Amino acid sequence: MIEVTVIRNKSELIQSFTISGHAFFAKRGKDIVCAGVSAVSVGAINAVHALTGVTPLIEQKEDGFLSCTIPDQLSDEANAKVQLLLQGMIVSLQTIEEEYGQHIKITFKKQEVE
Structure with missing residues (x-):
């Protein structure tokens, strides 16, 4: 199973995501x-x-592992654009999960410390 973990900070902004595993579809x-x-x-x-x-x-x-972390200290404008693009990615992944849920799982977590 592919496991996607999206980590948001306390302000609900996407800070990072990881993808690991294989679908075996x-x-x-x-x-x-x-x-x-x-x-x-x-x-x-x-x-x-x-x-x-x-x-x-x-x-x-x-082995299928991907990790992406967004740098800190972005301008508000750059951060808004990054967030929109990453949120679009999440919507697309959720669409895949809706159809193939036995092969992909998305989990959302809050970052403990900022």
Whole structure:
């Protein structure tokens, strides 16, 4: 199962997200759940960088792990754009979860310390 964890700060802003695991919907190369999650998440990160100039801290591994952390101290304008793009990513992932919930789970958490 693909596990997505979205961490929001006390102000409800998305601070980071991680994606790990495998969907096991189909064989490697034919797994539309995995492909969809990958396209949506990597596309969102690319959009954040291209459209806002913000470079998130990214960690990616070959086993399907992806971590993205938004830098602190962004201007209000940049942060609003980043948040909109990441919220769009979440909506897309939730759409995948609605159809393929046995292969992907999204969890939301609050950051303990800011």
